[in-house]
Each structure stands twice: as structure tokens, then as C-alpha cells.
Amino acid sequence: MVQGPTPRDGRPRQEPPSIPALLAADHPSVSFEFFPPKDDAGELALWDAIRRLESVRPDFVSVTYGAGGSNQDRTVRVTERIARETTLTPLAHLTCVGASVAALRQVVGLYAASGVRNILALRGDPPGDPGGAWTAHPEGLNHATDLVELVRTLGDFTIGVAAFPDVHPASPSFEHDVDVMVRKADAGATFAITQMVFDADTYLRLRDAVAQRRDLPITPGLMPVTNFKQVARMSELMGTPLPEAVVRRLEAVSDDPAATREVGVTIATELADRMLSEGAPGLHFITMNRSTATLEVYRNLDLGARAASRA
DSSP states (O other): OOOOOOOSSSSOOOOOOOHHHHHTSSSOEEEEEEOOOSSHHHHHHHHHHHHHHHTTOOSEEEEOOOGGGTTHHHHHHHHHHHHHHSSOOEEEEEEOTTOOHHHHHHHHHHHHHTTOOEEEEEOOOOTTOTTSOOOOOTTSOSSHHHHHHHHHHTSSOEEEEEEOTTOOTTOSOHHHHHHHHHHHHHHTOOEEEEEEOSOHHHHHHHHHHHHTTOOOOEEEEEOOOSOHHHHHHHHHHHTOOOOHHHHHHHHTTTTOHHHHHHHHHHHHHHHHHHHHHTTOOEEEEEOTTOOHHHHHHHHHTTHHHHTGGGO
């Protein structure tokens, strides 16, 4: 069996501040997102990244579900182990995909038993075709708002939701997306995390529009590009368009992996610096289970110094 990291000391962990409290602090929050490994080798790589990134003391970390809600069991297991075996605060992903209300209750119960108190409530993408028509489980839920309401009835959880700066692929308009964010807040969500951002203006537009109606901190998702084809495919699946200026810079070096990585880190650093300077409450790094590019952006921004007041 693959072994994860063990606690640094044997002492019980103190209850951490809530995620909304961290986002309201006078320094930017830093968090990391991982995806569930497909096999034991992938799990070893994941734990290596977790340990390396743990050293910069992120405010929280999350483990996604696979495409179409797949790998749920590994997601739950890895999230539980983060809660039990590391110093990190986990944010547990939960989606409606292929799940009855009874199954959702069971997963929330597993999280709670492991001491996980933060849940990211998502509708999720249709299995097999992220851009396809959504069909709920016959005994399940149709919307992330419904999931937020369910989780609220199951215990004292802090609940986050997803945000879509470039407009959700199934949404008729930006205004509709803002209305959805307001409904999520009214249902009990207290923070949001965006899909990966490649245009700071789209993030700022959504943040400001929601802020006019509700107090819901929205943290931008940031992905340092190290593989242009991979991020282009992810962009297509997520319905997040890559700005032409970004595409030009990456295509110019697409045949050179080292140069692609360098340009990707530079773009991420520029985006992050702009959004932080405009008052973003923090950054949520989409790590792809690798640590080096994320750490490079972190150091470029001098986030350690910005977060020194946490110590």
C-alpha cells in the first residue's frame, strides 16, 4: 500500500480558522488543488507534491473528482488522509454527478468522521461529455445550490462553490451567472473558487458584480502552464477560452518544453500579481499534482513575505 506523509509531531492539531476568515485577512490566502491519482504510482507522485507544498504552509488544499465525477473513492480517501496525516486543512470536493441524495449523505458523513469541515459543493460535469446535456441521478440533485442546502442540513460545515469568470458553458449570459452566484450565497455558501483564470479582467468583472449584491469572497484559480496541449484541452473541456494574447505567447514556444514552462510561469505570475493588486483575496493554484512550477510562481510573487503575518 502507498504510504502518505505522517504528522510532523504527535500533538493534536488546533482547529484552524475558517476559510472565509482566512480570505478576509489582510494578506492573500494561498491554497493548492490536486487531482485524484489513477494508480499507486500516481499516488506516490501526489504525496510527494503534497509534502513539498506543505512546506509553504498553504491555508487549505483540495482534491478534485476526476472527469465526470470519476475517481470519487480515491478523492474521498486522499482527502481523509490529508486531514488525518498532515498539517494541512483539506477542502473536500463533492459533486452531484451520478449520486443519489443517500449517497451524498454517506460521503459527507465520511468526511465529517475524518474531521473534514470544509466542503466545495459542485454540480459537476456530465459523465463522458463535459459539454453534454446534464441529467441528474433519479434520486439525486440538479444544481449546486441544492447541494449547498443539503450539506447545510448535515452538520457544521463551511461550504464553498465554483465560479465561472468566462461564463458557465450552459449559462445564457454573464448576468445569469451572477444570479446563480447570489443564489448559492443565499443557500449557505460563504466563499467561491473560480475555474482557471487566464484573463484577469473576466475575474474582476465577476467578482465586482457579485460583490454589489452579496458578501461572497471569490478566489481566482491559477494554473502555471507547463504543457500547452494539455492546457488547451483542459480549456476546451471546461469551456474556459484561452485569450489570444496567451495563446500567441505559448504557441511561439510550443516546441520547446523548457521555454513553454518558463513562459507559463511568467504568465501565471503576471496574472496573479494583477489580481492581487486589484484586491483578490488569495490564489488557488491548480497544481496538476506537481510542485515546482507552483512554487516558482509563489516565490516570484514573494507570497511568503505577504503571508508572514500568519506566523
